[in-house]
Amino acid sequence: MDILDIAIIGGGPAGLTASIYAIRSGLKAVIFDKGIYGGQANQAPWIENYPGFDEISGMDLMDKMRAQAMKYVEIKDSENVESITKDDRNFIVKTSKEEYHFRSVIYATGSVHRRLGAPGEGRLLGKGVSYCATCDGFFFKDKKVAIIGGGNNAATEAIYLKKLGTDVTIVHRRDELRAEDSHKDTIVEMGINVVYDSVVEEILGENMVEGIRLKNVKTGDISDLNFNGVFISIGDIPQTELVKDMGVDIDDSGYIVVDKAQRTNIPHFYTAGDVSGGFRQIITACSEGAIAANSAHEDLAKPYWT
Amino acid sequence: MMKMDNELERIRKKKLEELMMSTEWPDKPQEVKDENFDDFVKKYNVVLIDCWAPWCGPCRMLGPTIDEIAGEYKGKVAFGKLNTDENRDIPMRHSIMSIPTMLFFVDGKLVDTAVGALPKNTITEKLDSLLN
Numbered sequence: 160m161d162i163l164d165i166a167i168i169g170g171g172p173a174g175l176t177a178s179i180y181a182i183r184s185g186l187k188a189v190i191f192d193k194g195i196y197g198g199q200a201n202q203a204p205w206i207e208n209y210p211g212f213d214e215i216s217g218m219d220l221m222d223k224m225r226a227q228a229m230k231y232v233e234i235k236d237s238e239n240v241e242s243i244t245k246d247d248r249n250f251i252v253k254t255s256k257e258e259y260h261f262r263s264v265i266y267a268t269g270s271v272h273r274r275l276g277a278p279g280e281g282r283l284l285g286k287g288v289s290y291c292a293t294c295d296g297f298f299f300k301d302k303k304v305a306i307i308g309g310g311n312n313a314a315t316e317a318i319y320l321k322k323l324g325t326d327v328t329i330v331h332r333r334d335e336l337r338a339e340d341s342h343k344d345t346i347v348e349m350g351i352n353v354v355y356d357s358v359v360e361e362i363l364g365e366n367m368v369e370g371i372r373l374k375n376v377k378t379g380d381i382s383d384l385n386f387n388g389v390f391i392s393i394g395d396i397p398q399t400e401l402v403k404d405m406g407v408d409i410d411d412s413g414y415i416v417v418d419k420a421q422r423t424n425i426p427h428f429y430t431a432g433d434v435s436g437g438f439r440q441i442i443t444a445c446s447e448g449a450i451a452a453n454s455a456h457e458d459l460a461k462p463y464w465t
Numbered sequence: 466m467m468k469m470d471n472e473l474e475r476i477r478k479k480k481l482e483e484l485m486m487s488t489e490w491p492d493k494p495q496e497v498k499d500e501n502f503d504d505f506v507k508k509y510n511v512v513l514i515d516c517w518a519p520w521c522g523p524c525r526m527l528g529p530t531i532d533e534i535a536g537e538y539k540g541k542v543a544f545g546k547l548n549t550d551e552n553r554d555i556p557m558r559h560s561i562m563s564i565p566t567m568l569f570f571v572d573g574k575l576v577d578t579a580v581g582a583l584p585k586n587t588i589t590e591k592l593d594s595l596l597n
């Protein structure tokens with residue numbers, strides 16, 4: 160069986176960039192993606208901080224990245240990686256379709272949306288509860304929605320929904336949004352309501368979302384507010400399940416620990432993008448992918464631990 | 466007499482299935498619209514409709530999975546794709562507020578709904594249970 164140089168797991172910005180660098184440096188690589196590439200970036204309604212594009216939708220940017228990567232690399236779409244193990248020489252990557260052997264792995268699986276954990280959330284998923292404003296915003300035109308969260312993604316989603324013609328209220332657990340100033344200014348300009356110091360106790364509704372029960376964390380007051388939709392944007396959980404058994408170091412927040420060259424504690428095992436924590440943007444995911452590919456190349460030429 | 470009827474029914478069904486297999490059973494998802502939705506879900510015993518829209522990232526993830534399953538379940542399950550951007554009535558009728566949403570029909574009746582880009586085996590498990 161052929162043993163290739165690198166398995167790139169995840170076809171988001173990190174994995175796609177890693178593939179371009181890996182193959183141009185002369186390595187043989189494939190990308191596995193359980194969906195069809197693009198990752199979370201597909202959910203960004205628009206991106207205004209990826210240099211070279213004033214404004215571009217997440218999907219358009221990912222289409223371009225993929226088209227460029229495909230000039231070099233084979234992307235195995237809809238091929239979920241189910242396990243990664245190591246024998247004395249190689250990594251054995253088992254997918255939903257086959258088993259492969261590789262000399263090294265770049266692990267770039269990104270993250271999944273964090274759940275709120277409030278009663279009603281699971282039951283009302285798809286009935287007013289959503290984790291993706293770009294996907295579902297359209298169904299809430301002229302309706303009233305709450306966005307739970309206070310970071311950049313929550314702010315972007317709030318602005319996007321407001322532009323669609325939705326009545327938007329941001330609910331945040333602190334007394335100030337974490338989002339960058341440019342977002343905060345837009346929120347004020349557009350007249351988006353913000354409810355501070357509040358956590359969701361319950362999502363209300365029988366068969367459809369009817370509202371949320373909020374608790375003010377300072378006063379302890381409970382209040383019920385009416386909404387047709389609840390968009391949850393309270394951060395992400397890095398997808399590290401596959402590497403835990405391998406003994407890859409993970410920090411207290413759940414991210415894979417890497418050095419500046421994107422090396423983990425396991426030789427020939429690198430990671431890049433959201434799963435390795437840090438700034439968690441497209442530009443940094445790309446940068447880390449490039450660095451990981453370069454490290455893989457160097458280490459195959461001359462192992463760093465000898 | 467009863468037995469005979471059953472037997473006849475069985476043969477009729479089998480012939481029908483064979484006919485569908487050989488001629489018109491789609492091995493890939495068919496585009497379904499508001500207008501032909503009802504006809505489509507009534508035409509086959511078991512039907513899965515994937516409700517999607519072009520702007521939806523997770524829908525893109527689900528698309529190829531559905532295509533793959535459609536090939537494997539040819540002759541058993543018919544697959545349709547409904548663009549919720551171009552077709553408003555059906556999403557409204559089924560209170561769809563999130564995409565992708567999969568609608569499962571048996572004998573023209575809605576029996577299950579699933580939201581999100583689910584993994585392939587979760588979907589095939591659902592189909593298998595409907596087929597039994």
Ligand SMILES: Cc1cc2nc3c(=O)[nH]c(=O)nc-3n(C[C@H](O)[C@H](O)[C@H](O)COP(=O)(O)OP(=O)(O)OC[C@H]3O[C@@H](n4cnc5c(N)ncnc54)[C@H](O)[C@@H]3O)c2cc1C
Nearest residue numbers: 169171172173192193198199200240269432433439440441
């Ligand atoms: C609403 C929203 C708005 C955003 N806006 C911006 C913005 O304006 N600017 C910006 O820079 N960033 C933005 N981001 C963040 C950006 O999307 C992420 O930082 C970036 O996508 C991370 O890239 P990644 O390659 O690390 O992971 P991802 O993009 O998440 O890609 C990971 C890929 O790995 C695949 N995968 C996971 N597990 C497996 C497995 N077991 N087998 C096979 N494949 C697997 C997934 O299918 C996925 O395609 C936004 C995010 C969201 C949600």
